[in-house]
Amino acid sequence: MAKARAVLKxxxxxxxxxxxxxxxxxxxxxxxxxxxxxxxxxxxxxxKIAELASDLAQSATDLVHPLTEAREQRxxxxxxxxxxxxxxxxxxxxxxxxxxxxKIREARDQGQALTLEVSGKRGLNFMKFQKIAVEVAYTxxxxxxxxxxxxxxxxxxxxxxxxxxIDWVDVAYVRFVSASRQTAIVETLLPLAKPAGTSxxxxxxxxxxxxxxxPSAADILEDILPAAFKAxxxxxxxxxxxxxxxxxxxxxxxxxxxAADMIGTLSRVYNRARQSQITSELSExxxxxxxxx
Amino acid sequence: MPKPLRLxxxxxxxxxxxxxxxxxxxxxxxxxxxILPGRAPLVGRLGTxxxxxxxxxxxxxxxxDGGFVQVKSGVVxxxxxxxxxxxxLNASQAEAELQAAQQxxxxxxxxxxxxxxxxxxxxxxxxxxxxxx
Numbered sequence: 064m065a066k067a068r069a070v071l072k073x074x075x076x077x078x079x080x081x082x083x084x085x086x087x088x089x090x091x092x093x094x095x096x097x098x099x100x101x102x103x104x105x106x107x108x109x110x111k112i113a114e115l116a117s118d119l120a121q122s123a124t125d126l127v128h129p130l131t132e133a134r135e136q137r138x139x140x141x142x143x144x145x146x147x148x149x150x151x152x153x154x155x156x157x158x159x160x161x162x163x164x165x166k167i168r169e170a171r172d173q174g175q176a177l178t179l180e181v182s183g184k185r186g187l188n189f190m191k192f193q194k195i196a197v198e199v200a201y202t203x204x205x206x207x208x209x210x211x212x213x214x215x216x217x218x219x220x221x222x223x224x225x226x227x228x229i230d231w232v233d234v235a236y237v238r239f240v241s242a243s244r245q246t247a248i249v250e251t252l253l254p255l256a257k258p259a260g261t262s263x264x265x266x267x268x269x270x271x272x273x274x275x276x277x278p279s280a281a282d283i284l285e286d287i288l289p290a291a292f293k294a295x296x297x298x299x300x301x302x303x304x305x306x307x308x309x310x311x312x313x314x315x316x317x318x319x320x321x322a323a324d325m326i327g328t329l330s331r332v333y334n335r336a337r338q339s340q341i342t343s344e345l346s347e348x349x350x351x352x353x354x355x356x
Numbered sequence: 357m358p359k360p361l362r363l364x365x366x367x368x369x370x371x372x373x374x375x376x377x378x379x380x381x382x383x384x385x386x387x388x389x390x391i392l393p394g395r396a397p398l399v400g401r402l403g404t405x406x407x408x409x410x411x412x413x414x415x416x417x418x419x420x421d422g423g424f425v426q427v428k429s430g431v432v433x434x435x436x437x438x439x440x441x442x443x444x445l446n447a448s449q450a451e452a453e454l455q456a457a458q459q460x461x462x463x464x465x466x467x468x469x470x471x472x473x474x475x476x477x478x479x480x481x482x483x484x485x486x487x488x489x
Contacts, residue, residue: 101369101370104369104370104371105368105369105370107366107370107371108366108367108368108369108371108435111366111426111433111435112424112435114426115399115424115426115435118399118426119399209369210367210368210369210437214368214437272397272428272429273397274397274398274399275396275397275398275399276398276399276400277384277385277386277389277398277399277400277401278385278386278400278401280399282401283399283400283401283424286401286424287424290423290424290435293368294368297368
């Protein structure tokens with residue numbers, strides 16, 4: 064008697080959960096499309112900057128820029144971890160945080176001072192649990208990171224790097240490779256890789272264009288490198304936003320399917336319980352009638 | 357007849373414009389530049405100020421803030437940090453920005469440079485927002 068009712072209660076709860084996860088899946092899908100659009104639109108800028116930088120590098124080959132020079136002694140570094148503000152997105156945060164933790168341990172073992180900056184509440188909670196001090200915490204980056212905000216952070220990193228307070232900048236985030244593949248990685252943003260100048264591919268592409276430079280190529284290149292760094296950091300944020308929505312969609316899809324399976328099992332159990340209850344009631348009545356004869 | 361000009365206006369967040377134009381006028385780091393069809397290849401640093409776009413039918417104006425320009429085979433790519441339609445600039449807001457910049461007291465060379473560039477930007481915005489159209 065009580066069993067059928069208990070099963071019914073669970074059945075209702077699971078049905079509600081399925082509705083919720085299904086809705087979350089749809090929301091994540093819609094957000095993913097929007098984030099994806101933003102990422103593709105922003106890619107135009109990054110691509111153009113890279114193209115310009117390589118064009119310029121052909122004209123100014125002997126460039127020495129503080130952002131590209133690698134330090135011999137790696138004493139102090141900075142690690143930016145991009146996690147999400149909200150959970151229910153499968154292994155998204157776990158993947159990033161695992162990598163980040165590995166980096167933190169590595170730096171600690173080698174006696175390097177590591178400044179840790181974390182974006183996203185999930186990441187902050189994790190660091191709090193691990194009792195690791197977080198220098199700067201960001202919680203404002205949701206699925207629509209704005210360039211202005213990233214610009215401010217990038218500007219600060221450039222300043223720290225040029226002043227030699229830090230020797231490298233790493234970013235741990237989930238990189239968006241394709242709609243079906245996203246990988247958590249740690250990427251080194253500073254020192255910047257030197258823009259490839261006269262590479263074989265560029266030479267094969269035909270005669271290079273004789274540009275007129277205003278001001279000189281070296282001067283422009285000096286300005287374009289910080290812009291390239293900012294664009295790359297911005298891309299990390301956009302990638303992380305896109306990946307988060309994909310992870311959430313996949314997680315919620317799995318949850319919805321699991322709930323559907325569970326509903327099937329539970330309704331079978333419920334029907335059986337109800338049937339056996341009816342049977343036992345009937346046999347009680349028959350038994351009672353028999354006894355009265 | 358040289359190839360017609362095409363303008364691609366890109367900000368870090370999005371591609372704002374990608375269209376055929378007749379001529380362009382915008383600030384470089386040291387002064388204005390005008391671009392007509394058939395311009396020789398050019399790479400330059402942008403300044404802050406008004407971007408004037410002339411098409412056969414209309415003339416439009418944008419406010420751009422720094423960045424880079426590349427002219428290559430008739431395509432003008434403007435990579436700028438920020439671009440807004442000049443009509444949407446607000447004079448009182450620009451004035452407030454200018455006031456805020458003017459009241460800052462710089463303590464170092466970096467702060468001084470930041471102050472003067474902010475002032476310059478606000479003045480340019482103000483001038484553009486007051487420009488009769």
